[in-house]
Amino acid sequence: MAKRLKKQIIRKKLFNKNRLVILNEDTFEEIFSLRLNLMNVFVGITSISIVMIALVTYIIAFTPLREYIPGYASTKLKREATANAIKSDSLIKELEEEKAYLASIKKVLTGDLDKTKLSRDSIVPSEQKELTAEEMKPSAADQKLRQEVAHEDKYNLFEKATPRVNQVLFAPVQGKVTQAYNAAKKHFYVEVAVANNTPVKAISAGTVILADWTPTNGNVMVVRHNDGIMSVYKQLTSITKEQGDVVKSGEVLALAGFSGKQGGVQLHFELWKDGYPIDPTQFIDFE
Numbered sequence: 001m002a003k004r005l006k007k008q009i010i011r012k013k014l015f016n017k018n019r020l021v022i023l024n025e026d027t028f029e030e031i032f033s034l035r036l037n038l039m040n041v042f043v044g045i046t047s048i049s050i051v052m053i054a055l056v057t058y059i060i061a062f063t064p065l066r067e068y069i070p071g072y073a074s075t076k077l078k079r080e081a082t083a084n085a086i087k088s089d090s091l092i093k094e095l096e097e098e099k100a101y102l103a104s105i106k107k108v109l110t111g112d113l114d115k116t117k118l119s120r121d122s123i124v125p126s127e128q129k130e131l132t133a134e135e136m137k138p139s140a141a142d143q144k145l146r147q148e149v150a151h152e153d154k155y156n157l158f159e160k161a162t163p164r165v166n167q168v169l170f171a172p173v174q175g176k177v178t179q180a181y182n183a184a185k186k187h188f189y190v191e192v193a194v195a196n197n198t199p200v201k202a203i204s205a206g207t208v209i210l211a212d213w214t215p216t217n218g219n220v221m222v223v224r225h226n227d228g229i230m231s232v233y234k235q236l237t238s239i240t241k242e243q244g245d246v247v248k249s250g251e252v253l254a255l256a257g258f259s260g261k262q263g264g265v266q267l268h269f270e271l272w273k274d275g276y277p278i279d280p281t282q283f284i285d286f287e
Contacts, residue, residue, distance in 0.1 A: 013038060014037060014038045014039045014042075015037050015038075015039055016037055016038070017035055017036075017037050018035070018036060018037060019033055019034070019035050019036075020033065020034040020035075020036060021033045021034075167204055167225075167226060167227065167229075168204070169203045169204055169229075169271075169283045169284050170201065170202075170203050170204065170249055170250055170284070171201075171203070171284050171285060171286050172192075172200050172201050172202070172203055172231070172233060172253075172267065172269055172284075173192055173194045173198055173199075173200055173201070173256065173267050173286070174194075174286065174287070175192040175193050175194040175198075175267070175286060175287070176192065176193045176286075176287060177190050177191070177192055177193075177281065177286055177287070178191050178192070178193045178266065179191040179266075180281065181277075181279040181280065181281060183277070183279075188270060188277035189232070189234075189268055189269060189270040189277075189280075190269055190270075190279075190280050190281060190286070191266045191267065191268055191269075192266065192267045192269060192286050193264060193265065193266060194256050194265055194266075194267055195256075195265065196237075196256070196257065196264075196265050197237065197255045197256065197257070198255065198256040198265070198267075199252045199254075199255060199256075200233055200236060200252070200253050200254045200255065200256055200267060201250050201251060201252055201253065202223055202231070202247045202248065202249060202250065202251050202253055203223075203225070203231050203249070203271075203284065204225045204226070204229070204231075204249050205225065205226075205246075205247065205248050205249050206223045206224050206225035206226070206229075206231075206246075206247060207223065207224050207244070207245070207246050207247070208221060208222070208223055208241050208242065208243055208244060208245045208246075208247060208253075209222050209223070209224050209230075209243065209244075210222035210243060211239050211241055211242050211243050211245075212243075217234040217235055217268060218234065218235050218236055218237065218257060219234075219235075219236035219237065219238065219239050219254060219257075220232070220233070220234050220236070221233045221236065221239055221241065221253055221254055223247060223253070227273075228273055228274040228275075229271070229272065229273055230271075230272040230273075231269070231270070231271055231272075232268075232269065232270035232271075232272070233253060233254060233267065233268070233269060234267075234268035234269075234270075235256070235257065235265075235266055235267060235268045236254040236255065236256060236257060236267075237254075237255050237256065237257020238254060238255045238257070239253065239254040240252055240253060240254055240255075241253050241254070271283070271284075
């Protein structure tokens with residue numbers, strides 16, 4: 001009975017209605033009033049606490065503000081820490097390799113090497129005795145093999161070599177070579193004495209890449225052929241082809257004229273292969 005009475009008293013206190021009134025101190029005018037009881041106050045405080053706890057938990061777990069809480073680290077910092085750890089391991093490995101390399105170099109420079117006797121058939125150190133001169137003499141089969149290899153090395157240059165120029169080159173003119181090719185003196189051309197207005201022909205099929213007049217060499221023509229060959233014709237009195245024209249072997253390109261030097265009409269002729277000058281007389285018979 002006493003317990004029941006006590007529960008009724010507690011329930012009455014919890015649900016007993018009260019009024020919270022805010023008055024003006026000077027005029028005693030009622031500004032705000034609120035009817036409530038202890039149960040409403042308890043429920044309200046509990047609800048507000050739950051909301052605050054949930055809000056703080058959300059901020060800590062899902063916003064960047066957690067980085068300012070001791071014990072938490074950002075994802076970016078974790079990635080940077082992992083990358084730095086990997087770089088550190090790589091640097092340590094490279095440093096160890098450099099130390100081992102320097103130690104080997106030091107041994108070579110100081111002569112601190114292991115003097116071991118090596119077997120002919122293995123790099124593993126062995127304890128066998130050194131071979132005598134008699135034991136090191138080649139056998140009959142070995143001598144025969146050496147002779148065959150020496151014979152092949154001696155003659156394979158002529159058996160397997162291929163010419164640098166794989167086409168027939170015709171003479172641009174027929175005449176006497178007055179100035180020969182001399183690479184030592186940087187004389188990368190030949191001059192051929194010919195009669196005035198002698199037709200100058202193409203040494204091979206190709207394309208004219210230059211046809212113009214110059215003050216020092218008169219009319220100049222350059223023809224590009226196959227296999228990286230270029231032919232250069234200078235000291236021409238007139239030209240019959242223009243830049244970009246395709247010419248055939250033996251086709252007339254120009255007429256030889258006076259060079260402005262003593263000795264009459266001279267044809268200045270150059271032959272180039274892959275960007276290097278070569279002696280035209282090795283491939284062309286001018287006389």
